[in-house]
Amino acid sequence: MTSGPNLPKPEFDIEATVERAMALINRTLQPSLEDARKAVDKARASRPLVAPGDLVSPVTRGNRMRAARAVSYSLPSILPGFGTAISAAALPVALREVLKEAVSAAIKVGLLHDRDLDDPELTRIAVLLVLTEGAVKLDKTGRIRPGAILGRHASLLGQPASYDALAALTAEERQEIAASQSEIIRAWALAVGPPLLAGLLPFGVGPMAAANYVQYVLRNTITAATGVFGPAAPVAVTVETIPGSEVQQDGPES
Template identity: 85%
Template sequence: MTGGFNLPKPEFDIEATVERAMALINRTLQPSLEEAQKVVDKVRAGKPLVAPGDLVNQVTRGNRIRAARAVSYSLPSILPGYGTAISAAAVPVALREVLKEAVSAAIKVGLLYERDLTDPELTRIAVLLVLTEGAVTLDRTGRIRPEAILGPHASLLGKAASYDALAALTAKERQEIAASQSEILRAWALAVGPPLLAGLLPFGIGPMAAANYMQYVLKGTITAAARVFGPAAPTPVTVEEIPGPEVQRDGPGS
């Protein structure tokens, strides 16, 4: 008998994968403020005099580690064929886990900068802005166009302390951003998803590459969150703008 047994080669459709992921990640945007505050308070207690910007990495360390562990869903891919197919079916779950850690990290950064996150609507649109920045940074295809997603509010991307600008929006303007939630999450998933498929490469090479990429994704999210929730950049002051002492000169008749 000369015939061999050939395992089927799985085929991947990133669009279909994103569609499956959307049903899961839409429910991941409500992290526990109480749990996030406990982490921030613990770090703050140990270093009360350190500036928030210098504590961001320490506060979000757990999120980065857990995001990297999300690629464990790809571990069956170490077995070529059926193992890879099983891992492909788990990609939406991995996307959800990475999104959960990204949102949690963003919330911790906001609390670290002592932002009031008790308004759920304002907090949500701030997180959506962070995710949009992350998606734009990760996108290498040019398919993600911020103006098409956020309209005039796309001007907030990349600006320091944009949380202050969000807080100043009218209720109608906030709703315009909130209404773009599905598009924002889709853009984020499309930016994160394709490289995550590298985790499906067999023999353990893929999961290692995907874990490193998830760390990269979280670092970008954290950078965006620090920009959104952090303070505005100081305005440079030139010598001419510094008021000098008024000098009263004595006249000839004094």
């Protein structure tokens, strides 16, 4: 009894894949602001009394669904061997599509919180901050070090309403962040890419696992965007912090 043909096992190099992806995804950081505004305005019109935070999920649902469909590039993996090789070659395209939807979702979060995103440079560095924060949270290897990427601006990560701090930066300081764009995208791709390799598992199991992971990536991005674009946490005010002239004391009526 002879065994079946021995199909070659595809070799996969995540570093090389990320480098190929970089050429595709560097152009994805400026989504259509007009389309994002239409989606936000439509959601606000249908639910005028709903707080911005409660509109984030319905407004970004389309982004999450489209990102999950990006793993359809892994569908050839249902055929072991050559099918997996085809899927591996298509992974950079899938990464680009996931990034595109992540950036679009971040922009919508900014608009929901009434941020002025008409300044393309300020918007771009805000999105870069969102991606950096997302990459740090997704990274399980410890290889992504914010200080090495953002330098002194790494302190902005995790800072509530960091968009306000970005808006207050000088042009030179903003350029320092913008100059790290390639490193930020590469860090994001290295954090997102390896788990997407699950999409290369044969017989259809991989794409399902990858789709679930992409949903997680988008939720992570939306959480980071809410931190960047959202309002600062309210400051608790006590009687001791109110100026004395504003504190009214109960006393006998004159």
